[in-house]
Amino acid sequence: MTVNAAPIQTSGHAGHAGHTRSHLSHEGSKTGMWLFLYTEILLFGGLFLIYSVYRYLHAADFSVAAAHLNVPIGVINTVVLLTSSLTMALSVTALQRDQRSRSMNMLMATIALSGLFLVFKFFEWKAKYEHGTFPGMEHLNQLPNGEKLFFTLYFTMTGLHAVHVIIGLAVMAVVWQRIRKGTVTVANYPILEYTGLYWHIVDLIWIFLLPLFYLTN
Amino acid sequence: MEQARTVDSPQHILTTSVFVKVWVYLVILTAITVGASVLFPGAVGIGVATLVTPIKAALILLFFMHLKYESTALRTMFLVAISILAIFIGLTFFDYPLR
Numbered sequence: 001m002t003v004n005a006a007p008i009q010t011s012g013h014a015g016h017a018g019h020t021r022s023h024l025s026h027e028g029s030k031t032g033m034w035l036f037l038y039t040e041i042l043l044f045g046g047l048f049l050i051y052s053v054y055r056y057l058h059a060a061d062f063s064v065a066a067a068h069l070n071v072p073i074g075v076i077n078t079v080v081l082l083t084s085s086l087t088m089a090l091s092v093t094a095l096q097r098d099q100r101s102r103s104m105n106m107l108m109a110t111i112a113l114s115g116l117f118l119v120f121k122f123f124e125w126k127a128k129y130e131h132g133t134f135p136g137m138e139h140l141n142q143l144p145n146g147e148k149l150f151f152t153l154y155f156t157m158t159g160l161h162a163v164h165v166i167i168g169l170a171v172m173a174v175v176w177q178r179i180r181k182g183t184v185t186v187a188n189y190p191i192l193e194y195t196g197l198y199w200h201i202v203d204l205i206w207i208f209l210l211p212l213f214y215l216t217n
Numbered sequence: 218m219e220q221a222r223t224v225d226s227p228q229h230i231l232t233t234s235v236f237v238k239v240w241v242y243l244v245i246l247t248a249i250t251v252g253a254s255v256l257f258p259g260a261v262g263i264g265v266a267t268l269v270t271p272i273k274a275a276l277i278l279l280f281f282m283h284l285k286y287e288s289t290a291l292r293t294m295f296l297v298a299i300s301i302l303a304i305f306i307g308l309t310f311f312d313y314p315l316r
Contacts, residue, residue, distance in 0.1 A: 031294070204277050
């Protein structure tokens with residue numbers, strides 16, 4: 001019934017990718033990836049919990065502080081990430097259909113959009129920094145407690161999110177290179193699929209960050 | 218398992234049009250959320266955001282992340298994970314309002 005009756009170490013065998021992969025369960029590794037995503041959800045979930053408590057305790061201050069954020073940039077970044085999720089999903093399905101160059105193009109588009117997100121974020125933070133509204137800086141330290149908490153949470157949560165964007169960008173670049181070299185293919189695409197899942201979680205977290213920080217008043 | 222296992226059967230590969238449609242809905246829902254908070258600041262804006270954001274999340278999870286077509290086990294695991302988060306936040310708010 002099984003194609004390969006050899007013992008577990010088949011890598012020494014005449015293995016092309018399909019042969020050595022034959023002992024891996026796609027469903028199993030996908031479950032492993034989702035378990036990792038749950039840890040990400042709970043990581044940010046903990047921060048959302050902190051946000052919700054301090055917002056409850058300092059509702060008015062949060063509203064005042066939120067007015068200082070740049071809503072247009074927040075919305076543009078949201079659309080940028082949503083579009084990057086689209087291109088990411090299209091990249092995965094392209095590779096599933098053995099459309100290698102389409103997959104690479106879509107993945108490169110995703111990388112470009114993530115870069116664009118980071119550029120907007122940079123200018124956003126730069127403006128705050130120049131105004132002194134940055135952790136450890138004068139203007140922030142002089143704010144009332146509730147506003148201080150808002151900005152600290154803002155920089156912590158969007159900062160941690162941006163770190164995830166950077167990591168995602170790096171992983172996407174590596175996977176793009178592997179598709180180019182031919183180690184990630186229609187017969188061996190799960191790593192691209194899981195990169196996609198990671199990227200969608202990053203987008204998902206941003207979807208929640210938007211109303212909490214930019215649309216609060 | 219056989220090599221064929223790593224390749225999804227045709228119905229599990231979503232078409233481009235499905236993804237684009239979901240994207241359009243997501244952008245429209247974003248516009249609704251932002252519009253509501255700008256035009257109706259306060260409780261209404263926040264209310265709309267609270268209702269619409271989970272819908273956007275669901276669209277991403279079900280279609281972009283393929284959860285709609287995954288096994289029941291995987292979907293159940295996801296529901297358990299977010300239920301745990303809901304309990305964390307929910308039970309915390311059994312405490313603060315009563316202090």
